[in-house]
Amino acid sequence: MSLEKRSQYRQLADMLRSAIESGEYAPGSLLPSEPDLAARYGVSRPTVNRAVSILRAEGLVRVERGRGTIVTELPVITRASVTRYQRDQREGSGARGAFDHEIRALGLLPRSDTEVVAMPAPAAIAGALGLADDQREVIARRRRMYANDVPVQLATSYIPADIAAGTRLADVDSGPGGIISRFAELGHAQARITETVRVRRAAEDEQDFLRLEDDQPVMEIWHTGWTAAGRPVEVCVHVVAAYRWSLDYEWPLAD
């Protein structure tokens, strides 16, 4: 088991990873127990545990205490970032049409729930919306999204209260065509989108909701909708498990 210079726990992680990727350990099945693996490879249990913790951070396995270590089924979800906001993609409410599409494309069943609260904007959000200190009130639309009842995405939209308060933008059901259509009706049509993608470690509540193993990173997408006049009218922060999503973008190349 030793021989090389790579540490034993990394070598073991590599072997287990290969075995998983080759299908030797099928998705949903249990890995051999840690004492078992320790005996099989002639290493101590903490060494096995360390190897497994690498696979956990990579999202390849998930642990259920008392039961064992389970190989994760991990279909990668593709997010079509540009087309998802186009009119024909957004029947239904919110961008729900787009999310539905992404999940159904994998043969899975999408579901989501929305919660709406009024609150003062957190500092970073206020910055992104260009809100003055005395204009910080926003409507926050918090969406939790699932595929086959497995949580896969957290997305919170922030809209300045002067635009959203008392309108359907503050309703849980934002109506036909989603919130994009509501913005247009309210005279704040979104004309331009910007998105910023970052990777960071997960916060504790994100870990809980997305059922992330320890040390799994997340991708954070800051989505901003701008009016033709250049006012940011919506900031939506999407959070997903970094290893489970793939983001697609496209644009014409002006010459």
Place this chain on the structure above:
Amino acid sequence: MSLEKRSQYRQLADMLRSAIESGEYAPGSLLPSEPDLAARYGVSRPTVNRAVSILRAEGLVRVERGRGTIVTELPVITRASVTRYQRDQREGSGARGAFDHEIRALGLLPRSDTEVVAMPAPAAIAGALGLADDQREVIARRRRMYANDVPVQLATSYIPADIAAGTRLADVDSGPGGIISRFAELGHAQARITETVRVRRAAEDEQDFLRLEDDQPVMEIWHTGWTAAGRPVEVCVHVVAAYRWSLDYEWPLAD
């Protein structure tokens, strides 16, 4: 040090992270030694080591064997994905103008070197370029990029040999306006760009070049240039440390 239910090594990692973010341990300075921290917090050295390994995976510290653990200076680099390919952004050769801009925006000194080889396309590349099995030959342009001589990005462009062979696209110096201009001159003007962003663990050579600590993930950007006729004429794979980059996109919202 115990008291809570979080493990000691996670608590310690949290404390060290706070201390780093608050500036108590300045970028470039040494963390206290592991035996020192072990004594200070009343835990064993392996426990301290485990805490430090979390910070390494997050890119907050870097270890030099025999010297100690050093706090990383980590300015986040922003990649303006859309505008970087526009004409006014690409004086110089390659997209070098854009990379230069990104790095200079941080007050750092950009540098890059390019290596060109002819080779059969790896399977995934052949797929992305839509190459038939008997047309797999490509020109690979491998670029290594640095900020203040610190490696920050690996990018390899693959161009079908039937387009690039014998042209300036196969030269290390691709000439004024970069390769985008060469494509246009050769009758293969790029009219549309697609990019796909994924996060994955780093390969060994990427770890070496980017000087990644163990378990630091990378972002992989698959950039494809398409002609107006819908032929993919260039695939460029960018690899960067996931925690050190931020990607910006923007597009108009057609209604």
Place this chain on the structure above:
DNA sequence: CAGTGGTCTAGACCACCAC
């Protein structure tokens, strides 16, 4: 040579699950 981190083990105790 002393000090740094990298790793490993044996043994232990705990929380949790299934039977």
Place this chain on the structure above:
DNA sequence: TGGTGGTCTAGACCACTGC
């Protein structure tokens, strides 16, 4: 109750750095 993983320690050996 026995099996699972989560964690921790004491002690050890190693490779590397800097003096």
